[in-house]
Every structure is written in C-alpha cells, then in structure tokens.
Amino acid sequence: MNVVNESPRRKELTRLAAQLFVQEGFDRTTVRMLAQEMGIKSGSLFHHFRDKQEILAAVIEEGTQNALTIARHALEECGDTAEARLHAMACAHLETLLTDRNAHVVALYEWRRLGAAARDHLSHLRDAYEALWEQVIDEALDAGLIHGDRFLVSRFVMGALNWTVRWYDPEGPRKPEDLAHELIAMITPSSHAGR
Amino acid sequence: MNVVNESPRRKELTRLAAQLFVQEGFDRTTVRMLAQEMGIKSGSLFHHFRDKQEILAAVIEEGTQNALTIARHALEECGDTAEARLHAMACAHLETLLTDRNAHVVALYEWRRLGAAARDHLSHLRDAYEALWEQVIDEALDAGLIHGDRFLVSRFVMGALNWTVRWYDPEGPRKPEDLAHELIAMITPSSHAGR
DNA sequence: GGTTTACACTAGCGCTTGCTTGGTTGACCT
DNA sequence: AGGTCAACCAAGCAAGCGCTAGTGTAAACC
Numbered sequence: 146m147n148v149v150n151e152s153p154r155r156k157e158l159t160r161l162a163a164q165l166f167v168q169e170g171f172d173r174t175t176v177r178m179l180a181q182e183m184g185i186k187s188g189s190l191f192h193h194f195r196d197k198q199e200i201l202a203a204v205i206e207e208g209t210q211n212a213l214t215i216a217r218h219a220l221e222e223c224g225d226t227a228e229a230r231l232h233a234m235a236c237a238h239l240e241t242l243l244t245d246r247n248a249h250v251v252a253l254y255e256w257r258r259l260g261a262a263a264r265d266h267l268s269h270l271r272d273a274y275e276a277l278w279e280q281v282i283d284e285a286l287d288a289g290l291i292h293g294d295r296f297l298v299s300r301f302v303m304g305a306l307n308w309t310v311r312w313y314d315p316e317g318p319r320k321p322e323d324l325a326h327e328l329i330a331m332i333t334p335s336s337h338a339g340r
Numbered sequence: 341m342n343v344v345n346e347s348p349r350r351k352e353l354t355r356l357a358a359q360l361f362v363q364e365g366f367d368r369t370t371v372r373m374l375a376q377e378m379g380i381k382s383g384s385l386f387h388h389f390r391d392k393q394e395i396l397a398a399v400i401e402e403g404t405q406n407a408l409t410i411a412r413h414a415l416e417e418c419g420d421t422a423e424a425r426l427h428a429m430a431c432a433h434l435e436t437l438l439t440d441r442n443a444h445v446v447a448l449y450e451w452r453r454l455g456a457a458a459r460d461h462l463s464h465l466r467d468a469y470e471a472l473w474e475q476v477i478d479e480a481l482d483a484g485l486i487h488g489d490r491f492l493v494s495r496f497v498m499g500a501l502n503w504t505v506r507w508y509d510p511e512g513p514r515k516p517e518d519l520a521h522e523l524i525a526m527i528t529p530s531s532h533a534g535r
Numbered sequence: 536g537g538t539t540t541a542c543a544c545t546a547g548c549g550c551t552t553g554c555t556t557g558g559t560t561g562a563c564c565t
Numbered sequence: 566a567g568g569t570c571a572a573c574c575a576a577g578c579a580a581g582c583g584c585t586a587g588t589g590t591a592a593a594c595c
Contacts, residue, residue, distance in 0.1 A: 154572085170452060172367030176553060188555080189573045197553065254449060257365060297514075297522050304503025305496040312495055319492075327492050334529040349542085371583060383585080384543045392583065 155193050155203070158183050163204045163247035171201055171255040201255060202263040208248025209270045212241040216277050227281075227288035228329070234281045235325035238306050243313070243321055250310055278303060291332055302332070350388050350398070353378050358399045358442035366396055366450040396450060397458035403443025404465045407436040411472050422476075422483035423524070429476045430520035433501050438508070438516055445505055473498060486527055497527070 161182050165174045176197055180187040194200045216237045223233035242249050259267065282299045285291045291298060305328060313324070356377050360369045371392055375382040389395045411432045418428035437444050454462065477494045480486045486493060500523060508519070 152571090170367065172365065173453075175551080177551090185572085186574055187553085188575075191554065192572060258368075291526070293522055293526050297519065298526060300503065300507055301500040301523055301526060304500040304506075306499070307503060308495065308499025311499075324492070327488055328496055331486070331488050331493060331496060331527050347541090370581080372581090380542085381544060382583085383545075386584065387542060 152193075156207070158193055159200070159203045159207055160247075162200045163208075163251055166201070166204060166251045166255060167247045171251070171258045198258070198260050198263065201251070202259060202267065204248050205252045205256070205259070205267055206270065208241075208245045208252050209267065209274060211245050212238070212249070213270065213274050213277075215241045216274065220277070220281070227285045227290045228333070230281050231285050231290070232325055232329055234278060235302075235306065235328060236322055239309065239321035239324055242306070242310055243315060246310065253307060253310065275299075275303070290335070292334065298332075302328070347388075351402070353388055354395070354398045354402055355442075357395045358403075358446055361396070361399060361446045361450060362442045366446070366453045393453070393455050393458065396446070396453060397455075397462065399443050400447045400451070400454070400462055401465065403436075403440045403447050404462065404469060406440050407433070407444070408465065408469050408472075410436045411469065415472070415476070422480045422485045423528070425476050426480050426485065427520055427524055429473060430497075430501065430523060431517055434504065434516035434519055437501070437505055438510060441505065448502060448505065470494075470498070485530070487529065493527075497523070 162174075162179055165179060165182055168174075169178070176190055177187045179200065180190050183190070190200075194203070216234060219233040219237035220230060223229045256264070279295065279299050282291075282302070283295055286293075286295055286298070309324065313319075357369075357374055360374060360377055363369075364373070371385055372382045374395065375385050378385070389398065411429060414428040414432035415425060418424045451459070474490065474494050477486075477497070478490055481488075481490055481493070504519065508514075
C-alpha cells in the first residue's frame with residue numbers, strides 16, 4: 146500500500162476528486178464514481194489513498210497549501226503601504242478561490258466530514274492562513290485606513306470574500322481585482338473611488 | 341398517507357430534523373436516526389413526509405419563511421431613514437440566523453441536496469428575501485449613505501452576515517445588534533462610531 | 536355502534552456502500 | 566535471468582441504506 150506519498154499520479158487523482166466532490170458533495174460521491182472518473186476500478190483507489198476520507202483531506206490540504214503560498218508571495222511582492230498590502234491580500238484570496246475553486250469549495254462545504262485527526266492537522270494550516278489576514282488588517286487599523294474591532298472586521302471581510310464562490314462568474318465582466326478593489330473601497334472611509 | 345399537511349406534529353419533527361441535519365449533514369443522517377430522535381420507528385416517518393428529501397425541503401422552507409416574516413416586520417417597525425432601515429435589516433438577518441440557526445445552516449450547506457422541484461419552489465422564497473435586501477441597499481445608495489455597485493455591495497454584505505454562522509458564539513459578549521452596528525459602521529464612510 | 540382517520544408498529548425487500556482479498560501486469564534495476 | 570515494486574483488476578463481503586406493505590389501535594365522527 147502506498148498511502149502517504151506525494152506521487153504526481155496522486156496529485157492528479159486529488160484534482161479529479163475535488164471536481165466530483167463539488168459536483169455531487171462528498172457523501173454522495175462513491176468510491177466507484179471516483180474510480181471511474183480516474184479511469185481505474187474502485188479497488189485500485191485504495192492503493193493511492195488509505196480510505197475515502199483521506200481523499201477529502203488531500204483535496205483540502207492541496208487547496209489550503211496553495212492559498213498560503215500565493216498569499217505569502219503576494220505580500221512579498223506588493224509595496225509596504227497598508228492599503229497595498231490589504232489589496233494584495235484580497236486579490237490573492239480571490240485569485241486562489243478562482244483557480245483552485247474546486248478545492249476551496251470543498252474546504253468550505255465539506256470541512257465537517259473530515260475525521261478528527263485530519264481536521265486537527267488542517268485547522269493548523271487554515272489558522273496560519275487566517276493569521277496572515279489578521280496581521281494585514283491590524284496594519285490597516287494602525288494606519289487608520291479602516292476602523293473597528295479587529296476580530297469583527299477580519300471575520301466580515303473573510304465572509305464577504307468567501308461568499309463570492311456562491312455567485313462569482315469567471316466568465317462575467319468583473320475581474321478578481323475589481324472585486325478586491327470594490328470591497329476595499331467599501332470598507333475604507335477615505336477612498337470614494339467608484340468604478 | 342399524510343404528506344402535505346401542516347400539522348403541529350410535523351412542525352416539531354421538522355425542528356428535530358434540522359438539528360440532526362446540522363450535526364451530521366443531510367446525507368449522513370439516516371431515516372432511522374431521524375425516527376429515533378423523534379421517538380418513533382423509521383417506517384412511521386413516511387406517514388408525515390413523502391420521502392427524506394421532503395424533510396429537507398420542510399426544514400429549509402420553515403427557516404426561509406421565518407426570515408421573510410421577521411425582515412418584513414422589522415422594516416415596518418423601524419423609522420424610514422436609510423440608516424435605520426439598513427440597521428433593522430441587518431439586525432433581523434442576524435436575529436433569524438441565531439434563533440433559527442439550525443434551519444439556516446441547513447439552507448446554506450445542504451441546498452444542493454434538494455430535488456429540482458423543491459429547489460425551484462424554495463429559490464423563489466429566497467429571491468423574495470434577497471429582494472428586500474437589494475431594496476434597502478438601493479435606498480442607502482440613493483441617500484449617499486454608502487457607495488459602490490449595488491450588486492456587489494449587497495453580495496458583500498450578505499456574505500459577511502451569513503459567514504457569522506461559522507464563528508458567532510451566542511454565549512459570548514457580543515449581541516446581534518452589536519454585530520449589525522459594527523458592520524454598518526464599517527461600510528458607511530461618514531460614521532466613525534466605534535463600539 | 537359502526538366507520539373513518541391519524542399515527543404508529545413489524546418485517547423486510549432490493550440495492551448500494553466503503554473497503555478487502557488475492558492475484559496479474561509491465562517497467563525497471565542488478 | 567531473476568527480483569522488485571507500483572499500479573491495477575475481478576470478485577465479493579458485511580453492513581447499512583431508503584422505502585414499502587400490511588397490520589394494530591385509540592380517538593373522533595356520523
């Protein structure tokens with residue numbers, strides 16, 4: 146048995162699984178459906194993953210890991226004004242929500258189906274990501290760019306951003322940067338820049 | 341068979357089902373679990389509901405109906421300034437999210453499990469509710485209270501509010517009105533009222 | 536006093552589920 | 566040439582699933 150490797154094959158299978166989990170939901174996705182989508186038989190699945198739950202964990206880990214990478218990179222690239230960093234963070238969030246959409250939708254909707262062990266491990270990853278957000282928001286508060294309670298502001302912002310997966314249409318006229326810009330315009334009293 | 345009545349018994353069963361659906365998720369909740377929670381045997385369940393999906397539909401309908409009622413009531417009671425109406429709407433939203441928490445969590449997480457017919461019927465209900473929001477936000481835009489794109493602003497606000505079900509602790513120090521107030525302070529450039 | 540109605544029960548059918556078992560294949564290494 | 570190993574398959578098990586059929590019973594109604 147294979148189980149904890151990082152073979153390219155496993156990565157590809159994880160990607161396919163994410164798509165099915167979004168389409169059908171984790172519970173309704175059977176191992177036979179997963180196997181068929183991957184072009185193998187259901188028994189062969191358990192060569193790559195210990196059990197069905199491990200596939201879910203792999204999907205979510207992949208997505209969260211990417212989000213962390215992208216966000217860290219964005220924060221290094223951007224300037225060091227509070228506004229630039231806030232914008233970079235929002236952009237990065239929307240960008241990863243878009244390109245890794247399947248994985249993130251799964252993370253948002255199927256989190257509760259994780260086993261206790263996997264949930265434990267992954268919530269550390271998620272906490273690391275959210276810490277980036279709170280840091281950037283702290284900076285914006287200190288700079289007087291926004292006002293309010295740091296806890297509440299960060300929750301509200303993350304809520305607004307994560308909710309986008311329910312309505313955002315990548316084919317539509319709005320780009321992720323537009324959304325980020327508009328959101329920041331909405332919460333910063335100084336800037337009245339419309340569109 | 342009973343099926344489409346509105347007996348008080350059925351209402352109570354719906355409430356219990358909502359709780360289980362939140363705890364376990366719709367798919368993992370078996371008819372036997374539902375029956376046990378209700379103090380009957382699984383077969384008897386189908387005297388009250390045509391099938392399992394109808395239970396889900398009943399849960400969501402109940403929650404959405406309540407949200408509509410509360411929101412309409414709140415809009416009648418409050419004053420007619422744009423700010424008062426915005427605040428009333430946000431309060432009503434959080435209040436129903438709190439008191440009918442189970443039903444709304446189910447609506448948010450298990451919507452996709454609805455059959456096509458039920459989804460059709462319920463999306464009309466939901467649209468009616470969202471129309472209230474867009475109307476109030478339009479008024480706030482016209483009054484110059486907030487700025488930005490009406491579509492985006494309403495999505496962002498609903499996202500921030502709905503996200504509260506993931507972190508809000510009713511036992512904590514913050515009351516729903518506090519949240520509503522802080523959210524509105526965050527998006528209205530004029531008011532710098534802290535807490 | 537007989538019929539209806541609402542609600543519950545027992546028993547189980549037919550099917551699907553996640554997962555296991557035991558074995559085959561072909562590429563690669565020595 | 567012999568051995569290793571990841572990758573896959575066919576077959577199937579035990580458990581659990583949603584749901585149905587047929588029956589019992591106590592209260593409500595005519």
